[in-house]
Amino acid sequence: MTAAVPIAIQGVRKTFSTAGRPETTALESVDLTVGAGEFVSIVGASGCGKTTLLRVLAGLTAPSGGEVRIGDRVVAAPDRSVSLMFQSPTLLPWLRVVDNILLPLKLRGRIGAHERERAGQLLDQVGLADFGDRLPRELSGGMQQRVALCRALIAAPTVLLLDEPFGALDAMTRDQMNLDLHRLWASTSLTTVLITHSISEAVMLSQRVVVMSPRPGRIVDIVDVPLPAERHGELIDSPQFAETAARIRSHFARH
Amino acid sequence: MTAAVPIAIQGVRKTFSTAGRPETTALESVDLTVGAGEFVSIVGASGCGKTTLLRVLAGLTAPSGGEVRIGDRVVAAPDRSVSLMFQSPTLLPWLRVVDNILLPLKLRGRIGAHERERAGQLLDQVGLADFGDRLPRELSGGMQQRVALCRALIAAPTVLLLDEPFGALDAMTRDQMNLDLHRLWASTSLTTVLITHSISEAVMLSQRVVVMSPRPGRIVDIVDVPLPAERHGELIDSPQFAETAARIRSHFARH
Amino acid sequence: GPDGGPAGADGKGGTITFGISTPTMTANFVALAVGKEEGFFADEGLKVDDVFLKDSGTVLQAMAGGKVDIGTPTPDVAFAAMDQGQDVKLIYNWARRPVAAFSVLDTSPITTVRDLAGRTIGVQSISAGTTTLAKASLTQAGVDVNRVKFVEVGLGAPALDALQRGRVDTVVQYDAQSSAQISAGAKLRLISPEGVEDLFATTFVSSSAFLTSNSAAVKGFGRAWSKASVWALANPEAAIRIMWKLYPASKTGDGDKAMQNALAIFKARMDSAVNVDDVTAKKIWGQYDESAVQHWLDFAHQNGITKSSLKTSDVYTNADVPDYNNFDAAAIQKAAAEAK
């Protein structure tokens, strides 16, 4: 297993300009360091630039200013050690579910029995064991999202970037998958950045929570989560949890 | 303003069959009555048939068995008095935001200054007043979802069907929009069916909550919400609220 | 014709649609331009509406469809059409000799048709009229057609290229093509087909229905055409300039070169086919020779062009020939000579 890598974001700016309209500043001088193997969540109002930031981290969008480093690599293009789960499932309609999951491996080289087995395990974990040979259009919205998650996990990345991975899931499934994700993160040296709209999910899973605010998109607070490394459902009733959640929520109320 | 209409669902079944695979039973003998002007929420695990049921109500999918009546009309095709907000935003990429919102009116006849003004108001309410002349691809995921909501509301329907309308919104925006939706519903004679993954949202907004369970999709419980007609944020701390939410949650735990 | 034909029921005056079986105006048809410009058609009360069509078949089909009154097919196609039951009559014998010949490089040892034995002959296509003519000529000259190799070289540049590269020993082609190639700088020698000299070529036809209802118009058209031919023969350069004026697209290349080209084509046709001795001697324009028609019919039948045996009396008429020739040739020659 490879060693965990840190992420360093320095003064990142991003503006979008369309002819005939004022520029949109999606990100304004964002500074953030994610430690090697750290789990950081990002919360913030809709449209505050969370997705844009994640895309910059993934090397998909070039920042208008500033720099991102992952390990000692300056991010200028996507890298195979970084896995991104998009906000919308983005499954290829012509591939069966299992082939959609295996796509990253296919792009990395050959696929053998071992890889197929691994895809089956992932599908099983997300409760879709019977759906491997379906086409995406035969799946419900939440099912598609789970398939996209499997795809992000299959290549065993060292950096995992998740954009609202559980938005379309019911509370029960969501809790289950939160736990699974936490376990995966804890058992590997995986630097993880998660975008979520659920404050309790953010607190429950991460070591730090980044709060962003819109127009222009910037970081307004970084909250340490004072919970033990090992997380479980009962922690939600702890005073530390409530406190942390309240502090995060306060930023929303103010806005 | 037109009078509110009830919805009667009787023995609705829906199976999907694809050559070479066993049939999927998405809905099995679903019976449900939604009173005229009632607000009903549907919760249930991912893939349990919620979207399928909503599509049957909207007349988009013919049931394999059973019947749906809206008012005294047997649903066999879509009707203009029924408005459906899809699970994914489904905006037309070639139309600007405001034209996407106005589309239902355009399909109903002419669009005048009054209608444009109404679209502007709706955009303002969902916090996108400045984004009317953008193209959908310039919006974030949550912004697109809000535009889709505006589009569902603009034609002033008598039946409103919402498929996870707030899934991509942060808690703050979501609370705000919940309140707005409640106010809209209360002030008009609007029969509303809402699919949500948030149990508290379901309890907060609706008069009854329908709990569905998967494989095959069926109704396992219908929970009355013992809260006053007028809803506000504080109710969340009432014992009735907690009780109702717990009862609903119990179905998820069991599954 | 029933539509598009002459308007005058008395047969005097009206419009004649003249269907020409080459796709563009060439010096071959310079008489058409002269007839229009010098008023020979107008003198007969006629307006000529000329249409250039892809080939003889198209002309005859257009005639059957009532879109053409008088056409200029080659006789083989005209006979094939009669064989199919179309109402066609040959009315004006224009090109009285075969207008196709064997072209060889001037360095070639081949000088007679007989020399072609065992050689490779380029033809436009196996089914072209020129191919049939070539075979007939070879047979007449005692050459075994089975010992000759025919190669399809198409028309124009590919044919000339095949000849120059020695892919074929000779090419059978129309006069207009060989003279154009010579004008373009190719060093060619022509060998006329032997034994088939009376197989006349491009000829004027109409339908007997049209002949009956528009007899005067046909007579007038023939006469105007004869007059224009005489005029053009008397002053070819002026005639060609008239053609250029009325058909600007027919002038290709610049000044002198263009005139040389056009004159070469005009002369080739006039010398070899139209202005042959009997015409100049007896001044009889448009007349068919019964024996030549019979030869043609036999030839067509032998080569499978016609299935039934047509009778000469049914296929042509000389009835209007006196009218075609009823004019003062000397006056026209004089007028032509004075033209610039």
Next chain:
Amino acid sequence: MTTSAPTAGSTGLPRSGELPTSKPRRSWARAVRRWIPSLVLLALILVAWQFVPGLTKTEEFIFPPLSAVLDRLTTPETLQLYFSNAWVTTYEALIGLGIGLVLGVLTGFLLGTFPAARRAVYPFLVALQALPKVAVAPLFVVWFGFDLTPKVLVVVLLAFFPVLVNTMSGVMSIDQDKVDLFRSNVASRWQMWRHLLFPWSLPGIFAGLEVAAVLALLGAIVGEFVSAREGLGVVLQQQQNTYDTAGVFAVLIILSVIGLLMNLAIRLVRRTALSWSTSEGAEL
């Protein structure tokens, strides 16, 4: 409003989930029923063809009645002639179509993914296309002789362009999302072509191929018109030269049938290749 449209799915567009719920009928019976409209129309056309020329007193050498044409098509001797020549023409068309398809798809990908290459090369391809093939075919004969090559070249020239344009248009209409998925997996350009752009453009490529197939037939005929020993183009000219209009129509029918068969083959392949797509999977 208490009434509703009488029939569901009256838009004629596929209704999601509207797959047949009853047990599948015997498929040949269904296939026959599906083709009834087509067969009825065919019968109508054929009847009209037989009787309209007679009623309008159109002469046989202008527009022969069906029976005269069928006569040609049933005489063993002419049929034999047609068949051997049809094979030659089909062979030329298929080879040229194959080359045009491969060239068109590859060029389409290249020009679709490299904007600079597109700007540099595409105008010349358009200019090349605008040249009348009837005018350039003789040049091919001069350069490449009288055999297969010049005919195949004409076919390639005609078949290439629709495939190119459709591939390019498909490639350029790709979703940003999907491209980003591949970019984030550091897909090579070839992988992007093979696993994303190719399946994505496939509906467009098939559309281009359908157009290319009929153009390939026309190209083969045009090539044969310029110079050829055999092929339907030669037969066609022969029959035009001998004023055998019924024969010309017989050849035209054969060409139509070849065109239809090629189209059918393409649509069959497409049905398999695009089986993942509802709208394509449902129809042939």
Next chain:
Amino acid sequence: MTTSAPTAGSTGLPRSGELPTSKPRRSWARAVRRWIPSLVLLALILVAWQFVPGLTKTEEFIFPPLSAVLDRLTTPETLQLYFSNAWVTTYEALIGLGIGLVLGVLTGFLLGTFPAARRAVYPFLVALQALPKVAVAPLFVVWFGFDLTPKVLVVVLLAFFPVLVNTMSGVMSIDQDKVDLFRSNVASRWQMWRHLLFPWSLPGIFAGLEVAAVLALLGAIVGEFVSAREGLGVVLQQQQNTYDTAGVFAVLIILSVIGLLMNLAIRLVRRTALSWSTSEGAEL
């Protein structure tokens, strides 16, 4: 792994949000820079054209050097001739293209949305397409005379099919989601066409139109070959007949330029019509 690809966006595909962030440069300067590759290639082709025929000792009547062709194109008298005839041909091509476009789009919508109609009619349209236009054009002359009609008809026959196939393919590839949006709003069939299928199919229709435009030119020439008084087809044949190969090439150049101009016009209209789409908006 500590290295990364040296350049961002090296796939050549548009990067989302990669719009220029610096101030827009003077646009003519950018336009010139964008076209440099094309101009360089043009220069190379022209130089080769001038010198290769001489070096390979190709005779002028087979392949004239550029100078001979330019000579034709600069003589005022011939130029005048070319221009007036080019206008005739362009006119025929444009009218036929317009009719073919409208027919193709409408038929494409009809056949794309009514599967029964598609099964009934489409095979006959394919069969019709497989008929060589050079062989049917004479029939049009018999039926419609010698004026504009038969030429325009040949153009329509050729231009119609690519538009039809592409429209149909576009219509049939529509997302179920979007159709459902319109169905749930009880859109009439016309509204579905106008507001959904038309904008959706527009990229495909433009692709079909690009193919149709060059075919329209070919069709006009083929039509003129059968019967015409004027037009570039006439000039072309005239010059072929007199072995004026330089003249033939001059006409071919003019045809190429007309084809290019038509293509440019189409792409300009497309750029406006599809401005909502990144990939189309970014390029010409």
